[in-house]
Amino acid sequence: MAFCSWQGAEHYKDHFKPGVYVCSECGYELFSSRAKYEHSSPWPAFTEPIHKNSLKKVPEVGRPFALKVSCGKCGNGLGHEFKEDREDGGSRF
Structure with missing residues (x-):
């Protein structure tokens, strides 16, 4: 399945x-379904x-708890990593 970025309907x-x-964009592996969880954001x-x-x-300038995230192979923009955003204190992608 292809990761559906924020530019369209969020099928996933x-x-x-x-x-x-x-x-x-390039088919590079980003996330396993085992690392996916329900969240109130409109994105996976x-x-x-x-x-x-x-x-x-x-x-990202002005957002100390956020990092811009892109594909490690081709640089396609994927959104953000939000640090300490989960109940357990971990990051959310």
Whole structure:
């Protein structure tokens, strides 16, 4: 299944079948369905990437608890990592 970025309808927000979410531009593996969880945001939410190099992250000016996130292979924009945003204190992608 392809990762559906914020630019269109979010087909995978409420999708919880087993699988791997990949970059819609290059097909690189981003997240496992095992790392997906329900969240109040309008986008799919994940606890961690599938590989250490699945994502590139850069600080976003003016948002100390958010990082801009892109595909680790092609640089396709994916949204943000929100630090300490989960109940357990972990990050949300």
